[in-house]
Amino acid sequence: MSGRLDELTSWRADWSGLRVAVLGLSVTGFSVADTLAELGADVLVATEHADPEYARLLPVIGARLHVGALDAVPNALVAFAPEVVVASPGFPPTHPVVQWTRQQGIALWGDLELAWRVRDKVARADGSPADWVLITGTNGKTTTTQMTAAMLAAGGLRAAPCGNIGIPILDAVRDPAGFDVLVVEVSSHQLWYLSHQVDGPDPVSPHASVCLNLAADHLKWHGSFEAYRDAKAVVYAHTRVACVYNRADAATMRMVEDADVVEGARAIGFGLDVPGPSDLGVVEGILVDRAFLEERRTSALELCTVADMADRGLAAPHIVANALAAAALARSLGVGPTAVRDALLRFRLDAHRIAVVATAGGVTWVDDSKATNPHAAASSLAAYPGAIWIVGGLLKGVDISDLVATRGARTKAVIVIGVERSPILAAFARHAPAVPVIEVDAGETEDVMARVVQLAAERARDGDVVLLAPATASFDQFSSYADRGERFAAAVHELLARGADDEHDDPASGGDT
Missing domain, CATH: 3.90.190.20 (Mur ligase, C-terminal domain)
Structure with a gap:
């Protein structure tokens, strides 16, 4: 079966009849089921609780539904004999169905894996699929994702914030309008599933990536801090251009040092201190870029001032750090300093954030x-x-x-x-x-x-x-x-x-x- 799966790396590949079990019927689970049904796969969704609207739509799109306890592998799933299981991020590694999937040698994917395989559904003007930017970290993911997308848009690129931010990445991939860049907020849960595919035939290979910071979180899901850290580190795997890390968080630097990246990818640091060459930072109240300019050993580009950000309620240190990370990602895609500044001066934090x-x-x-x-x-x-x-x-x-x-x-x-x-x-x-x-x-x-x-x-x-x-x-x-x-x-x-x-x-x- 692995031979066929190795060939399924395009929207235009032959997905017909592929038996896929989807675990969970949240917004992510439905986006997975909807995508696979559109591709012609044979889809069974297994969930303990079904949202009535999603449950109503499943037969309309041609998928089947099993609702019931999942503390043991249901007979319906065993009888279905899936060739692939795509799990929603809420299913931890210790979940009985996840463990059964691995024990049976069945391919186990998350929504990121599926989205990468079908990313060419809508192409850019040059015929290529959208670039991906991956953003993770214990904190600041959503703000940085939104800031990055705003900077890219200010620079004239069609950008879609998606993923763990609330818009399933598969919905962005299938949007007929098409995008130049998908700015993907990724959780440690999604990255754990992605970790099983980093050595696959067509691994996720983002243009740029960042782990903003690392602190203990979601330990019950991962089982240990080490497992949580290892999942976060997957964000840098196969990065092509820029691995952005936090100079104030040594763990993120070690992740970049240990990452298997595409030859030529650069390590770009960000922090609230004075930056070195190839970094972004703050000099006398000014956010500056010393990474994306030819004269970076002797010069810096001004991006914005902390005073300007204060006028927008963005001067808290962790928000400034998020802005620097977002600027590094946007600059890696060619966005100019003026566009970065314009985006920050128009940016508003989400509700319930300081x-x-x-x-x-x-x-x-x-x-x-x-x-x-x-x-x-x-x-x-x-x-x-x-x-x-x-x-x-x-x-x-x-x-x-x-x-x-x-x-x-x-x-x-x-x-x-x-x-x-x-x-x-x-x-x-x-x-x-x-x-x-x-x-x-x-x-x-x-x-x-x-x-x-x-x-x-x-x-x-x-x-x-x-x-x-x-x-x-x-x-x-x-x-x-x-x-x-x-x-x-x-x-x-x-x-x-x-x-x-x-x-x-x-x-x-x-x-x-």
Whole structure:
């Protein structure tokens, strides 16, 4: 069977009748099933829960559906005898169906592998498929993906941000409009699946790639930090032009050093310090490029100023670092410095990323609910040292002690939410015993943010920042990090509106009596 699969490296190859099992029916799973059905493959989707709309559409596109428990390999899947299994990113290596697939010697793909094989469905003007840029890292992936796509567009290229950002890469590949560049946010889960294909007949070979940073995350899924790191490192495999790494994160440099890349690919560093030749960095408040110019040993190109970025709410150190990484990727594709600057001056961060909710009475309320792990929260706390910090939720097996020791000890006070409070409380007791710690009962799910905001307001004084940077996943008390951030913002606005009403009603305030 491997012989036939080796030939399936084009949209125009003969996919007819290929038996493919698709695991999961999320947005990714449906995009996989839809693509394979369009190619003429025989598709069976296996899932524990089926979205009603996707379940309705599967027979329309010609795919079959099995809904049921997957804690063991279902008989329907065994009887189907798949030649390929394409797993959605949520299926960990330890999942029974994934393990069965590997034990049976069945080809195991992720959506990236399939997308690369059919990337030539829509060609550019010169007949070639779109270039790929791969972006991963523990934090900053989405912002960097969006910034890169914006810079490419400003430079006149048709660019599509896709992948883990929310738009399946297969949808971008099949878009009839076509693109010059696909800017692909890739998770460690997707990269783990891709790791099984790096030595295949037509491995994914991006124009440029970056791992922004590395810190412990998703350890339950991967099983260990080492496995998580190894998955992230796959992003650099077979890169053709630019391997971009973080000078402040030695792990990313080692990934580049160890990567098997196309001859001629360059290592391009980024950081907040003064850059060397072949790097991007910051000199006296100016973002500069010393990588993509002929005179890079003696000169630098100005890209933007930190002051200009501050006017757009982009001056937090980790956001500046994201901008430098994005600039390196865009510059590798020939985008000029002016286009980079223009894109940054028009850029807006997504909601729940160090977003100022309100400033009143000298107190600034900041929503960084997207800080879903300690590494992300550390960046927020670095931007707002001395804040009243709201932390807690689901830790996903990650140790928060280092974050508390390095950043938590500098906070004015801490308000702890969520169901996994014990490790956080123990970390503060050990590493920052002088910091006041306030617990909010995990049972107060519905009104938790109203209580949190009230407690923060009682302690906040002129010049203080109240920072929601939970360092955890949100699913213990909220439907998503967005829901968590929205409830925080709503509680802040309600508190401030109530305070304004109270002031208006107070005779001493000069209102009507």
